[in-house]
Amino acid sequence: MGACFGYSHALGGLAGSHAEYIRVPFADHGSFPVPDGLDDDLAAVFASDAGPTGWMGADLGGVGPGDVVAVWGAGGVGQVAARASVLLGAERVIVIDRIPERLRQAREYMGVETLDYTGTDVGAELRERTGGRGPDVCIEAVGMEAHSPGPEYAYDQIKQQLRLQSDRPTALREAIYACRKGGSVFCLGVFAGVVDKFPLGAMMNKGLTFRGAQQHGQRYIPALLDRIAGGDLPTRHLATHPMTLDEGPRGYEMFKRKQDGCVRPVFQF
Numbered sequence: 001m002g003a004c005f006g007y008s009h010a011l012g013g014l015a016g017s018h019a020e021y022i023r024v025p026f027a028d029h030g031s032f033p034v035p036d037g038l039d040d041d042l043a044a045v046f047a048s049d050a051g052p053t054g055w056m057g058a059d060l061g062g063v064g065p066g067d068v069v070a071v072w073g074a075g076g077v078g079q080v081a082a083r084a085s086v087l088l089g090a091e092r093v094i095v096i097d098r099i100p101e102r103l104r105q106a107r108e109y110m111g112v113e114t115l116d117y118t119g120t121d122v123g124a125e126l127r128e129r130t131g132g133r134g135p136d137v138c139i140e141a142v143g144m145e146a147h148s149p150g151p152e153y154a155y156d157q158i159k160q161q162l163r164l165q166s167d168r169p170t171a172l173r174e175a176i177y178a179c180r181k182g183g184s185v186f187c188l189g190v191f192a193g194v195v196d197k198f199p200l201g202a203m204m205n206k207g208l209t210f211r212g213a214q215q216h217g218q219r220y221i222p223a224l225l226d227r228i229a230g231g232d233l234p235t236r237h238l239a240t241h242p243m244t245l246d247e248g249p250r251g252y253e254m255f256k257r258k259q260d261g262c263v264r265p266v267f268q269f
């Protein structure tokens with residue numbers, strides 16, 4: 001794997017990047033000029049994280065013209081994956097989450113359908129919306145701290161607390177079960193270790209293609225900066241809470257608890 005700031009020695013041993021100054025190794029390779037015409041830093045900053053991550057999910061997930069795409073998670077990553085799917089020609093894109101303001105953002109800014117997973121059987125609803133077939137491409141943008149209103153949430157929480165599994169793969173399981181036969185599942189959410197009840201049988205027997213990755217920034221950032229500048233890819237709305245670095249702990253708390261409509265705190269100097 002490549003290196004990430006603040007991802008321990010598992011990924012390069014680089015310290016975190018939350019500081020007034022940081023040393024950027026290979027800066028000639030890892031820094032990109034923001035194009036003229038993109039003068040809003042709060043929009044441009046998403047070309048560095050949620051942007052390439054979401055775009056990669058749609059691109060390497062194989063989204064193409066006419067596809068139906070389902071995206072689990074309406075955070076910054078999921079919203080960009082949804083918009084990327086639209087721009088790559090998907091016919092229908094459905095974003096799944098429980099947080100009303102995030103689902104509203106997905107509809108208003110990314111131009112996609114939404115589905116609230118609370119009180120809904122997500123698999124049944126996706127079959128209903130796809131003529132009984134299931135989505136062609138399923139993109140998981142939730143990660144190891146997934147929630148669920150069902151009993152599997154207690155099961156996963158207990159196994160995680162007892163260190164019998166490291167991550168809660170609730171949304172990933174749902175994506176594998178929902179995907180149409182021969183379809184593609186892409187895992188953007190970060191997982192650290194081992195998970196339980198991974199539906200290997202469904203994956204194998206339906207002939208699914210399953211992929212995941214840490215985002216390939218260098219591959220996507222220049223094109224994404226152009227798309228953000230050109231208005232194809234709205235990102236400014238994701239920066240719900242600009243603040244100073246001193247307010248970092250409050251920002252992280254709000255992000256973790258999804259308080260006050262927080263999608264992303266962005267630290268500015």
Ligand SMILES: NC(=O)c1ccc[n+]([C@@H]2O[C@H](COP(=O)([O-])OP(=O)(O)OC[C@H]3O[C@@H](n4cnc5c(N)ncnc54)[C@H](O)[C@@H]3O)[C@@H](O)[C@H]2O)c1
Binds near residue numbers: 049077098141213
């Ligand atoms: N692969 C990469 O390179 C890369 C890069 C950046 C972020 N990530 C990861 O992508 C994931 C998403 O990032 P983010 O910043 O958008 O996070 P986020 O926390 O803002 O969004 C996650 C969303 O998932 C929703 N969610 C929880 N359980 C769900 C379920 N069962 N079904 C549907 N939605 C559910 C939450 O309500 C939340 O809105 C995280 O795991 C993050 O670590 C990966």
